[in-house]
Amino acid sequence: MSGAEVLALNNIHKAFGGVVAIQDFSLNLKAGEVVALVGDNGAGKSTLIKIISGVYSPTSGDIELDGEKAGFRDASAAREKGIEVVYQDLALADQQPVYMNMFLGRELTKGPLNLLDKKRMRRETQELVDELDVRIPSASSTISNLSGGQRQGVAIARATHWASKLVLLDEPTAALGVAETARVEALIEQLKAKDLAILIISHSLDQVFRLSDRICVLRRGEQIGVRETAKTDKNEIVSMITGVA
């Protein structure tokens, strides 16, 4: 159901001791929508992603998923509800093949002894990377033999496979070159086409304007504003980020 509200953040507040990282933050995310979260270093972007993904609990405020209050105990509780995160520093097991990474922590097993069903994991992984056109030699390739862009492709394919509601992307292309960035952006477009809600942190305003439907600006933990991407421009967003008109 395109356009349905997936996530609502209501008056979220997060303090670490005396440091207020997020104050009174509210935002709704819809299915099939890409919202970019922008702001200078220390603005609170990563903290917000960690709150949504269950890594941190908010000091106050609440989170609704599909209209129901959702307080995630931890990151695995958020994953069970269909929320996946892709980080800049790829959380992949370097010495393992792609298919084991795809099923990391959620391995398929077979028979009464619960042996790893490597054949099925390999086949399902191959189908997924083919479908998404993630260009890697094979589902059996070892992660350490892949380029940065290929690894990020695997991380996004994994998120696509497991996310049923929401994908959070924390600077997914920060470490990539131009061509690899373009491939990852094409993958993000595919997530959107699958009707997932997407929240992306990016320091590249060019990327933000290429990918997003809306842009949310944070400055020192404060929500400065949300704009429809088609109705704003870089100058406005830069002055919102910096506070300089």
Ligand SMILES: Nc1ncnc2c1ncn2[C@@H]1O[C@H](COP(=O)(O)OP(=O)(O)OP(=O)(O)O)[C@@H](O)[C@H]1O
């Ligand atoms: N675990 C923590 N303990 C104490 N303070 C923290 C913690 N995590 C973040 N902060 C503080 O909260 C504020 C927001 O940090 P956060 O990392 O969310 O910003 P950010 O916008 O993601 O920055 P960057 O673009 O540099 O990644 C900063 O003042 C930071 O020092």
